[in-house]
Amino acid sequence: MTTLTHRRLSSHILNRLIDEAPSEPAMLTDDHRRSLSARFRAVPANDHRRIDAWMVERAGRPWGAFRWSPATARRVVGNAALRRTTLDASLTRFDAVDSEVTDQLLRYASGYARAGSLAWYLATCSPAVLGLVSAEAANWATQLAEAAESLDHPWSIATSDAYYDIARARTTLRGRRDLVVTSSQHRILMRVRAGAPGKSAGPGLRADLTIDALADVNGASAARIIGLWPEAGVVLSVDGTMTDLRSGARDLVRTAVANQRQHLARAA
Amino acid sequence: MTSVLDASPLNVMDVLRGEREHRPLANTSAAAGLRAALEDGIYELLGPELRSEPINVRASALRHGALVFDPDGAPLAQLRGILINQALRLLSAGVEIDDVCTELVVAWRAEVGRTPLTELVDRLDADELARLSTDLTSHWITLKRSLGPLSSRWLPRTSLRAYQRLAGGNVVLRDVVDLMVGTTTGDVASVALLDITTSPLGEGAERVMRYHALVQTLRTSTVPLRTSMFSTATGELWSTDVDDELLQRSVIDVLRSLEQLRAAA
Numbered sequence: 001m002t003t004l005t006h007r008r009l010s011s012h013i014l015n016r017l018i019d020e021a022p023s024e025p026a027m028l029t030d031d032h033r034r035s036l037s038a039r040f041r042a043v044p045a046n047d048h049r050r051i052d053a054w055m056v057e058r059a060g061r062p063w064g065a066f067r068w069s070p071a072t073a074r075r076v077v078g079n080a081a082l083r084r085t086t087l088d089a090s091l092t093r094f095d096a097v098d099s100e101v102t103d104q105l106l107r108y109a110s111g112y113a114r115a116g117s118l119a120w121y122l123a124t125c126s127p128a129v130l131g132l133v134s135a136e137a138a139n140w141a142t143q144l145a146e147a148a149e150s151l152d153h154p155w156s157i158a159t160s161d162a163y164y165d166i167a168r169a170r171t172t173l174r175g176r177r178d179l180v181v182t183s184s185q186h187r188i189l190m191r192v193r194a195g196a197p198g199k200s201a202g203p204g205l206r207a208d209l210t211i212d213a214l215a216d217v218n219g220a221s222a223a224r225i226i227g228l229w230p231e232a233g234v235v236l237s238v239d240g241t242m243t244d245l246r247s248g249a250r251d252l253v254r255t256a257v258a259n260q261r262q263h264l265a266r267a268a
Numbered sequence: 269m270t271s272v273l274d275a276s277p278l279n280v281m282d283v284l285r286g287e288r289e290h291r292p293l294a295n296t297s298a299a300a301g302l303r304a305a306l307e308d309g310i311y312e313l314l315g316p317e318l319r320s321e322p323i324n325v326r327a328s329a330l331r332h333g334a335l336v337f338d339p340d341g342a343p344l345a346q347l348r349g350i351l352i353n354q355a356l357r358l359l360s361a362g363v364e365i366d367d368v369c370t371e372l373v374v375a376w377r378a379e380v381g382r383t384p385l386t387e388l389v390d391r392l393d394a395d396e397l398a399r400l401s402t403d404l405t406s407h408w409i410t411l412k413r414s415l416g417p418l419s420s421r422w423l424p425r426t427s428l429r430a431y432q433r434l435a436g437g438n439v440v441l442r443d444v445v446d447l448m449v450g451t452t453t454g455d456v457a458s459v460a461l462l463d464i465t466t467s468p469l470g471e472g473a474e475r476v477m478r479y480h481a482l483v484q485t486l487r488t489s490t491v492p493l494r495t496s497m498f499s500t501a502t503g504e505l506w507s508t509d510v511d512d513e514l515l516q517r518s519v520i521d522v523l524r525s526l527e528q529l530r531a532a533a
Contacts (some may be wrong), residue, residue, distance in 0.1 A: 010296075010489045011453065070379050094420035096360065128371040129378040132354070138361070139425045146524050196431040196440075232431045233487035268438030 002247060003201040003239035009228060011150030017237050018183050019155055021223040022077060025186060025240035028219030035250050036214070039167035043256045046263060049084045052174040052211075056251050060258030068164035070132040071194075076118055078140030083157040084098070093145070093209060097137045101130060106200055123219060141231045144178060144192050155190075162208075162215035175211030175250060177225075186223035196232035203251045205238045208212035210248030213240070279416030280498055283507050284449060285450070291456040295342065295491035302515055303434070303486060307521040310435040312453040313530065322433075322440045327463075329525050330479050331472035343388055349377060350385070350409050351464045351483035352500055353446055356464055359411070360418055360447065369401035377436065384512060385514040392500040407466050407500035430487045432458040439526060447461045452490040457510075459492035469499045469506055480508040491515070 005144055007013045067071070081096035091099070104119040113119030120131065148155050162175035179190035189212060191205070205227045213221035221240035238244050279306040314323075351372040358365060358375065365371050371498050377386055392400065425448045432441040449459035463478045465473070495514075496507035508514065 008489065009487075023375070067381070068379070088277070092420035093423065126371065126374050128358060128364060128365065128375040131358040131361040132375045132379060134361040134363075135357040135426050138420075139428065142423050142425050146451060148451055195429070196433065200340070231429045231487070 001243065002202065003208070003237075003244055004205070005237050007199075007235045007237075008146075009233045009235045012225070013235055014150060015152050017224065017235065018151065018181055018188050019052055019186050021186060021243065022239050023184070023186070023222040023223070025223045026213070026242040027221065028068075028213050028216075028245065031218070032245075032249075033214065033243065036253070039249075040171050040256060041165045043169075043253070045170040045256075045260070048170045048172065049256065049259065050108055050172045050174060051207075051252055051255055051259075053207040055256045055259070056207040057198065057200040057204040059200070060255040060262060062259070062262060064123055067203055068118065068157070070129065070136040073118060073121065073133050074136035074140040075178075075192075076091065076214055077104075079138035079157050081143040082145055082148075084116050085141070086157065086254055090155065093136065093138050093141045097134045097141065100137070101134060103207055116222045120182065142193070147190070147192070147228055147230070151181060153181050153188075155179050155181045155204060158189075162212040164211055164214040171256065173211045173214065175208040175215065177208065177212060183223070187220075189222045189225040192228045192230065193226065194231060195229065197229050197234055197236055197264060200230075201227065201259065202238065203248075205236055206244050206248035207251055209238055209240060210245050214243055224256055279451075280462070280496070280505055281416040281418055281422075282409060283505060284462060285422065285496060286460075286494065286497055291458060292336055294452070294455060294457045296489055298491050298515060299350065299485050299489040302519060304481065304518050305438045305516070306434055306522065309519065310439050310518055310526065313523065313526060314435060318436055319438050322437055323526060325439060325522055325525055325529065327476045327479050329529060330521055336400075344396075345466070346386060346516050347389065347405065348400070348403055351404055351423065352464060352466050353427065355408050355411060356415075356446055357398040359415060360424045360426050360512050362471060365408070368405045369397070372404065372408075382435075402516035410500045410503050411464065411498075413512050414498065414505070418449075423451055424449050427525065430483045432483055438490075441483050441486070441522065443480060445480050445484065446485075450493065452488045457489075457491060457493040460494040461491070461492055461496065463495075463497045464500060465497060468498050468502050469497060469504050473497045473506060475518075475521045478510060479522060480512055482515055482522065485510075485515060 021145060039122045071258050076099050077097060078081040080100045081093060082113060084096040085091045101122060104122045107113045108123040120241045156182050158177040161177060176191055179194050181188040189207060205225050209222060209225040213219060224237055225238045322477060354372045354376050428445045428448050430443045445461050446464045447462040449460050452459055461484060463476060463480060477495040477497050481492055485491050492510050494507055496505060496511050498505045
């Protein structure tokens with residue numbers, strides 16, 4: 001049985017979800033990894049496929065090509081800006097966002113940015129669009145900081161998303177994570193999402209939890225993953241139990257199958 | 269305290285922030301009662317059956333009334349409102365704008381991509397574009413002169429969306445607050461909400477101000493300090509402190525609007 005819970009967002013609820021996280025999260029072994037690889041290898045792939053929680057939530061349905069915009073840039077810039085403010089308390093969120101945008105532009109100017117990267121996008125933006133990126137990123141950083149600052153436990157901004165390449169299956173899994181909370185030796189992941197959670201939000205969280213455990217060298221699952229939907233004032237959580245990890249892995253494989261079927265249907 | 273300024277205020281932000289020492293303690297207990305009142309009222313209106321499609325309540329329905337509002341009927345006015353909202357976002361980020369119309373349209377396109385409204389801009393002839401540009405510049409100057417300095421220490425957030433699903437998903441309250449400052453994590457109430465409109469303020473504006481406060485309370489479980497509305501057409505600012513009475517009136521507004529929306533469906 002899944003451990004998905006649904007609550008209204010408040011600092012009290014967030015702290016309770018962290019305090020009451022399971023004390024012994026599941027561990028993935030090499031057998032689990034081998035079994036998952038075999039299942040993915042059984043699904044033919046035309047190109048290298050990338051699967052994430054969003055794709056799981058859409059049941060593998062393809063969407064338009066990725067396009068940078070102020071809304072798609074906000075998470076990367078906002079998280080990096082919040083990381084800066086945790087290192088230098090004198091920085092305001094807008095100062096931190098400005099520093100991050102400037103760093104990205106410097107990366108582009110020094111030739112380190114590839115075409116299609118965030119730095120490349122920002123370098124092609126007019127000052128007005130850059131202003132909009134800053135406004136979006138500051139919104140993101142502020143709502144993430146409001147959630148983080150209300151926690152009673154130590155937290156940090158995740159240094160990167162979790163990536164896991166599946167051996168000989170031409171598949172990369174990407175698990176998003178925004179905050180990592182440390183509580184009595186366990187990790188608790190937090191993700192911030194825009195809008196309101198749909199019916200498939202639970203499977204999306206489970207996919208992120210599973211990919212994070214796969215990306216961990218020891219296969220240790222986070223004790224719990226908490227999804228925040230600040231715009232809806234809602235919190236969902238899933239525990240790091242073996243049942244949920246298995247369910248998450250099944251959803252990822254199903255997504256690959258559904259995606260391949262749709263690809264074949266389009267080609268026919 | 270309610271401030272009604274007939275003349276363009278010297279500084280909207282000063283009114284919004286008010287005196288720090290006069291701020292009440294944060295009210296984190298009102299949200300549950302308001303939600304219960306809404307749920308009860310919706311049950312009386314819609315009954316227990318789950319609808320196939322939810323009824324969406326938006327601030328626009330409260331401003332104009334469900335039967336009157338038709339944004340498609342005045343696309344240029346809608347466009348003007350959207351672009352002035354972009355202007356506020358750029359002001360909050362400290363961006364200087366020279367060519368108001370061109371830069372706001374560029375910023376807006378970067379955000380929304382291709383929509384029927386962006387296509388409408390493409391189809392405007394030189395005269396219509398010039399009229400839009402003049403109109404925008406006039407609203408922009410009023411906004412810039414009146415808003416005042418927006419310190420990043422006040423945690424300004426722009427175009428904040430909110431969704432509240434009620435009655436098992438039968439009703440969804442949707443809202444966008446143009447500017448929010450302050451934090452919900454402090455011991456005292458400090459959140460101030462500002463709606464910018466390019467229309468003159470009328471009776472509907474009060475309902476919209478109350479609606480913003482209600483949805484914000486439901487979303488964060490914390491009652492905001494103040495809700496305000498500024499018209500770039502007239503330079504008027506309406507601002508009122510949020511209290512239990514205001515929130516209860518908003519519950520009645522929402523239920524009344526819901527009744528109209530249901531009848532119109």
